[in-house]
Amino acid sequence: MTQDSLHLYSYWRSSAAYRVRIGLNLKGLRYETVPVHLLRDGGQQHSAEYKAVNPQELVPALRHGTRTIRQSLAILEYLDEAWPNAPLLPVAARDRARVRAMALLVACDIHPLNNLRVLRYFENTWNVPQAERDAWVQHWIEQGFGALEELLEEPATGAYCHGDVPSIADCCLVPQVYNARRFGVDVAAFPHIARIEATCLALPAFADARPELQPDAPQGQA
Known part of the structure; x- marks a missing residue:
């Protein structure tokens, strides 16, 4: 699967986003960070623009092309299934x-x-x-x-x-x-x-x- 157009909606100190950054790095995947500041402007995650990305108003979210994946563990398993090299889960x-x-x-x-x-x-x-x-x-x-x-x-x-x-x-x-x-x-x-x-x-x-x-x-x- 192509790794082009991976965008990670992230906040620098979000531990859930941190998990996904590690997974992306372990897979050797290039991605662009889309900052969502959780404190600025009353919390940018609550904006109408970001709510359209993730109705839960939480980070992270990963956009791959036109598809958006939410929840950090779901994103990690998606990465593992889409790019099986450097697996994040054991075989058995x-x-x-x-x-x-x-x-x-x-x-x-x-x-x-x-x-x-x-x-x-x-x-x-x-x-x-x-x-x-x-x-x-x-x-x-x-x-x-x-x-x-x-x-x-x-x-x-x-x-x-x-x-x-x-x-x-x-x-x-x-x-x-x-x-x-x-x-x-x-x-x-x-x-x-x-x-x-x-x-x-x-x-x-x-x-x-x-x-x-x-x-x-x-x-x-x-």
């Missing part, structure tokens, strides 16, 4: 199930509870103080990481979350570790997670996807 069904379970642990059980729209609802509707919002985020990341750390003790774990080839599980894990550090979680308390993150970031596909390197990142952002 049981191994694919393990990888998907770890990816979903992050994408469905940890990330939604510390997403921007949740935290802004706490702030704007319930007037929850910053310290309490931060404690909420830390609690759910630490609980999720605790479970994932146990899963990573299984023999199927290798250099990466599963075996010695990066998968969609790693695409989800690395951005969540970035978020964990933002909110003061001690990642060193989860040695398997910390080791895998370091292994991933040694690869250009992961390193080049880092938030601070994106074209819409604020200058001087570290």
Whole structure:
């Protein structure tokens, strides 16, 4: 399948968009970033223009030619099916199930509870103080990481979350570790997670996807 005309609607610090950037890089696919600033102008994701792209008003969205794919995990699986080289899922069904379970642990059980729209609802509707919002985020990341750390003790774990080839599980894990550090979680308390993150970031596909390197990142952002 042609890789021409790939446009990723993204925000530099969105962990869901970060996952997709990693997947695109692992596949060696060229793409153009279409910035959607989640804070500017009341949140550009709420504009009529972007709502026509994604009615959920969330990033990322991937436009391939005239087709738009939404939801980060659906996008990653689309990339894997459209461009099978450098696969993001193992061959065996049981191994694919393990990888998907770890990816979903992050994408469905940890990330939604510390997403921007949740935290802004706490702030704007319930007037929850910053310290309490931060404690909420830390609690759910630490609980999720605790479970994932146990899963990573299984023999199927290798250099990466599963075996010695990066998968969609790693695409989800690395951005969540970035978020964990933002909110003061001690990642060193989860040695398997910390080791895998370091292994991933040694690869250009992961390193080049880092938030601070994106074209819409604020200058001087570290």
